[in-house]
Amino acid sequence: MTINILLRSTKASDLDLVLSAEQHPDNCNFVYQWDYQTHFNALTDDNFRHYVITNPEHKFLGYVILDNVKDSSNSINLRRLVVTRKGESIGKQTVRLIQKLAFEELNAHRLWLDVFVDNQRAYNLYKQVGFREEGKLIESYLRNNQYASQYIMAILKHEYEILSELMG
Numbered sequence: 001m002t003i004n005i006l007l008r009s010t011k012a013s014d015l016d017l018v019l020s021a022e023q024h025p026d027n028c029n030f031v032y033q034w035d036y037q038t039h040f041n042a043l044t045d046d047n048f049r050h051y052v053i054t055n056p057e058h059k060f061l062g063y064v065i066l067d068n069v070k071d072s073s074n075s076i077n078l079r080r081l082v083v084t085r086k087g088e089s090i091g092k093q094t095v096r097l098i099q100k101l102a103f104e105e106l107n108a109h110r111l112w113l114d115v116f117v118d119n120q121r122a123y124n125l126y127k128q129v130g131f132r133e134e135g136k137l138i139e140s141y142l143r144n145n146q147y148a149s150q151y152i153m154a155i156l157k158h159e160y161e162i163l164s165e166l167m168g
């Protein structure tokens with residue numbers, strides 16, 4: 001059964017849950033780590049959109065951050081996504097809502113992200129919702145004292161529109 005999800009703007013009072021999800025052992029190797037103040041600053045910075053994911057009963061299911069919202073080339077970055085209950089389509093639904101927001105409200109021409117090459121679950125999810133692999137950054141990030149590589153993935157507005165039409 002698919003859980004219905006909602007996105008709402010993150011409040012300062014949500015940040016303890018956000019930080020504990022970000023730092024959780026299941027997630028911390030796959031997402032960058034920010035401190036409280038960096039998250040807090042992003043809540044009021046126009047260049048970011050910071051949302052919590054909830055079910056209709058307002059239970060916290062994760063969070064998602066967009067960056068470069070004001071980019072002069074309309075290239076918005078899906079900066080971070082963490083879902084606390086895995087494998088229940090919450091991630092997929094969130095990315096679809098984020099695509100709709102980026103392309104239909106925030107005037108994105110391109111929505112892009114980076115994903116560690118060993119993050120098979122996230123990579124599969126992004127492929128499923130229309131992101132293309134644009135390239136690989138070799139040993140671009142020092143993670144736990146080892147250099148890790150990342151794929152850059154993106155979807156353009158016209159690709160999103162074709163996909164939306166196909167999905168009805």
Ligand SMILES: CC(C)(COP(=O)(O)OP(=O)(O)OC[C@H]1O[C@@H](n2cnc3c(N)ncnc32)[C@H](O)[C@@H]1OP(=O)(O)O)[C@@H](O)C(=O)NCCC(=O)NCCS
Nearest residue numbers: 030081082083086087088089090091092115121122124125
């Ligand atoms: C990556 C993440 C956001 C995915 O969210 P999710 O809700 O668990 O994923 P979904 O249930 O929506 O699955 C979507 C697709 O991902 C793929 N997937 C799901 N679980 C998988 C697994 N264990 N292994 C490989 N692929 C998997 C499948 O293609 C799936 O589609 P399907 O169910 O139609 O087959 C979530 O697992 C997470 O928060 N992971 C830790 C943090 C992270 O990696 N964030 C992304 C950084 S780029």
